[in-house]
Amino acid sequence: MTIDWLHFTPWASLAGGILIGLATALLLLANGRVAGISGILGGLLRPSRGDIAWRVTFILGLFVAPLVWLTMRAMPPAQIDHSPALLTIGGLLVGIGTRFGNGCTSGHGVCGIARLSPRSLLATACFLAAGFVTVFIVRHVLGR
Amino acid sequence: MNLVTAFLAGLLFGGGLILSGMSNPAKVLAFLDVAGTWDPSLLFVMLGAILVAAVAFRFARTRVRPLFGSQIHVPGAGRIDTPLVLGSVTFGIGWGLVGYCPGPALTALAVGGRSTLLFVAAMVAGMAIFEVAERIRAGNEANRGGTRAAAGPSGE
Numbered sequence: 048m049t050i051d052w053l054h055f056t057p058w059a060s061l062a063g064g065i066l067i068g069l070a071t072a073l074l075l076l077a078n079g080r081v082a083g084i085s086g087i088l089g090g091l092l093r094p095s096r097g098d099i100a101w102r103v104t105f106i107l108g109l110f111v112a113p114l115v116w117l118t119m120r121a122m123p124p125a126q127i128d129h130s131p132a133l134l135t136i137g138g139l140l141v142g143i144g145t146r147f148g149n150g151c152t153s154g155h156g157v158c159g160i161a162r163l164s165p166r167s168l169l170a171t172a173c174f175l176a177a178g179f180v181t182v183f184i185v186r187h188v189l190g191r
Numbered sequence: 192m193n194l195v196t197a198f199l200a201g202l203l204f205g206g207g208l209i210l211s212g213m214s215n216p217a218k219v220l221a222f223l224d225v226a227g228t229w230d231p232s233l234l235f236v237m238l239g240a241i242l243v244a245a246v247a248f249r250f251a252r253t254r255v256r257p258l259f260g261s262q263i264h265v266p267g268a269g270r271i272d273t274p275l276v277l278g279s280v281t282f283g284i285g286w287g288l289v290g291y292c293p294g295p296a297l298t299a300l301a302v303g304g305r306s307t308l309l310f311v312a313a314m315v316a317g318m319a320i321f322e323v324a325e326r327i328r329a330g331n332e333a334n335r336g337g338t339r340a341a342a343g344p345s346g347e
Binding site for chain 1: 193194195196197198199200201202203204205206207208209210211212213214215216217218220221223224225226227228229230231232233235236237238239240241242243244245246247248250251254256257258259260261262263264265266268269270271274275276277278279280281282283284285286287288289290291292293294296297298299300301302303304306307309310311312313314315316317318319320321322
């Protein structure tokens, strides 16, 4: 293992993480909701009365965040050069998997671990392991 | 009022993803590439987020209701079952293929170009496929339950 010191951003990432934690705290204490993004988005596909508007406005906040960011400074680049087929397969797997497993990096990885939920600890270990193995196969076995 | 706080929470969450570098799929993939030149930044994102969230969840336990709402919806202990493991592994494979998980993908939507749009469309389609499958499964189960309930009393 070689550390990528050139791109390693401990302070910005820690500060960004703290912002994510504050957002989680705000949604929990003000609205009584857990900030699991896949759950918030997925809930819109199972609409029930009085449970739609807060989901839409939360997601709207996610959309608007880069636009607000751009008024202050340049956006960090988003490097993405995958083929349309790979983007589609990846998107489908993320969509199905997060709903089937009941959470993603935010729901299980942040909120679940913060509550020391055994379910979330296991889920996080599973998706991290699957991510490590997938990148290993793609980059070091298939050599892409 | 709870719509304002939901919007602000989304804004803050998105800002955190941008500041931390997680809205860039290449940075996430660099974290997942432990055998290559490894960028441990994501660990620091999780550390910051979990520490703050842990305080909030602890504090939430002392509250009966949220500021703008009637109930604090925190999931119960829940079972560790096959869907949890299979779903998480499936998600992890998709995450490792592209480098986007749901939050960063939605955040990057306005600025991420067609690739991000395609990923988000496929992700929502995946969620819809799950929803349809769930409804079919629930329907089948209700049918089975229905026949059993109908057979029950007549059998006695």
